[in-house]
Amino acid sequence: MSSQHAIPSYLHPTETGPWGVYLEQIDRVTPYLGNLSRWVETLKRPKRILVVDVPIERDDGTIAHFEGYRVQHNTSRGPGKGGVRFHQDVTLSEVMALSAWMTIKNSAVNVPYGGAKGGIRVDPKTLSRGELMRMTRRYTSEIGIIIGPDKDIPAPDVNTNEQTMAWMMDTYSMNEGRTSTGVVTGKPISLGGSLGRREATGRGVFVVGCEAAKKRGMNIEGAKVAVQGFGNVGGIAGRLFAEAGAKVVAVQDHGGTIFHSNGLDVPKLLDHVARHGSVAGFEGIEATMAPEDFWKVDCDIMIPAALEQQITVRNADQIRAKIILEGANGPTTPEADDILRDKGVLVVPDVIANAGGVTVSYFEWVQDFSSYFWTEEEINQRLTRIMTEAFSSVWQVSEEKNTSLRTAAFVIACTRVLQAREVRGLYP
Numbered sequence: 001m002s003s004q005h006a007i008p009s010y011l012h013p014t015e016t017g018p019w020g021v022y023l024e025q026i027d028r029v030t031p032y033l034g035n036l037s038r039w040v041e042t043l044k045r046p047k048r049i050l051v052v053d054v055p056i057e058r059d060d061g062t063i064a065h066f067e068g069y070r071v072q073h074n075t076s077r078g079p080g081k082g083g084v085r086f087h088q089d090v091t092l093s094e095v096m097a098l099s100a101w102m103t104i105k106n107s108a109v110n111v112p113y114g115g116a117k118g119g120i121r122v123d124p125k126t127l128s129r130g131e132l133m134r135m136t137r138r139y140t141s142e143i144g145i146i147i148g149p150d151k152d153i154p155a156p157d158v159n160t161n162e163q164t165m166a167w168m169m170d171t172y173s174m175n176e177g178r179t180s181t182g183v184v185t186g187k188p189i190s191l192g193g194s195l196g197r198r199e200a201t202g203r204g205v206f207v208v209g210c211e212a213a214k215k216r217g218m219n220i221e222g223a224k225v226a227v228q229g230f231g232n233v234g235g236i237a238g239r240l241f242a243e244a245g246a247k248v249v250a251v252q253d254h255g256g257t258i259f260h261s262n263g264l265d266v267p268k269l270l271d272h273v274a275r276h277g278s279v280a281g282f283e284g285i286e287a288t289m290a291p292e293d294f295w296k297v298d299c300d301i302m303i304p305a306a307l308e309q310q311i312t313v314r315n316a317d318q319i320r321a322k323i324i325l326e327g328a329n330g331p332t333t334p335e336a337d338d339i340l341r342d343k344g345v346l347v348v349p350d351v352i353a354n355a356g357g358v359t360v361s362y363f364e365w366v367q368d369f370s371s372y373f374w375t376e377e378e379i380n381q382r383l384t385r386i387m388t389e390a391f392s393s394v395w396q397v398s399e400e401k402n403t404s405l406r407t408a409a410f411v412i413a414c415t416r417v418l419q420a421r422e423v424r425g426l427y428p
């Protein structure tokens with residue numbers, strides 16, 4: 001390989017984690033990109049990577065150091081955009097993959113952003129509220145040189161929430177010497193947050209789920225649903241499916257796996273999770289299950305809404321669902337995608353299925369700029385329209401090109417990104 005194409009060490013293609021999965025997804029879409037494939041290498045290299053040391057003073061007076069990241073994968077179509085994750089297993093290559101999936105997602109639903117993601121390698125449960133605040137503030141200060149309302153706009157992700165965003169917004173604003181609400185989205189309503197943002201990701205999963213069910217001739221009423229991860233994405237999606245008459249028969253989270261053939265009482269389960277932090281110990285169940293048995297559950301719709309690489313060659317063959325809605329980012333490996341496709345399981349990929357969150361983040365950012373706030377009905381209507389239209393375009397491309405919905409979504413998204421790349425040209 002000539003030196004101009006030498007792969008930097010941190011982008012090593014042999015890697016089998018999320019970044020390797022993403023690279024494989026790009027290889028699968030490349031044959032459909034025509035002349036734009038000339039630019040495809042752009043998508044295999046994040047534009048900018050920042051690794052920061054995040055030191056804090058613990059409550060007991062000791063000093064702790066955490067590893068923080070912000071990756072701006074692409075900014076061809078607009079500023080970077082994507083969440084910040086606090087998790088003990090966060091790595092640079094994971095954040096790279098998550099930032100790349102944001103590029104694809106933002107382009108697939110046609111919001112005017114590139115893609116970015118951040119994270120801190122920490123188990124937030126081991127920190128007091130004060131320690132968590134100091135860590136969040138120091139991290140924000142460290143990445144402050146590359147974020148901003150027109151540069152890169154963070155948002156919540158795994159283990160971060162409205163309070164995290166309020167601290168980030170405040171830290172950035174104090175450093176800038178002015179109140180800047182548009183620097184993050186997913187803020188509390190009192191700070192320029194948007195109505196409907198908290199529920200938006202789960203609502204989007206439900207909206208595309210209904211569209212997918214229509215295509216498969218499946219009735220939501222009476223459909224059996226299994227959900228992995230019962231937080232802000234899986235919990236809300238589960239609630240909306242239950243409200244529409246579906247039966248949420250199985251739920252798995254870090255605390256355990258629970259089952260009820262007649263459907264779990266979702267409002268009661270949400271209340272239990274809010275009070276105890278997991279589904280463990282919930283009383284209204286028929287049985288608990290071993291973690292690996294979750295994938296074998298008799299269901300019509302399965303919603304992985306936790307972490308990456310959950311559906312793999314080890315369990316894809318056992319899945320009985322007819323539709324999989326990817327609430328999480330990157331839950332299915334390419335090999336598992338092939339197995340599911342051969343079995344006739346319809347996989348609605350993450351870059352469409354969970355794009356409701358960033359879509360309402362976009363609404364929040366627009367509302368902050370104009371200081372004019374919309375009603376929840378307006379927000380939900382616009383969200384539903386964007387999600388339905390995106391689903392329908394992806395469906396059409398998948399029929400025309402005879403590909404999976406994932407490859408079709410990547411065709412649409414990569415074409416938009418690379419067209420922008422090409423017309424902007426290289427500078428200098």
Ligand code: GLU
Pocket residue numbers: 081082083084153154155156157158185329354355357358359361
């Ligand atoms: N963290 C969410 C995601 O993975 C939302 C990102 C955002 O709103 O910027 O899509």
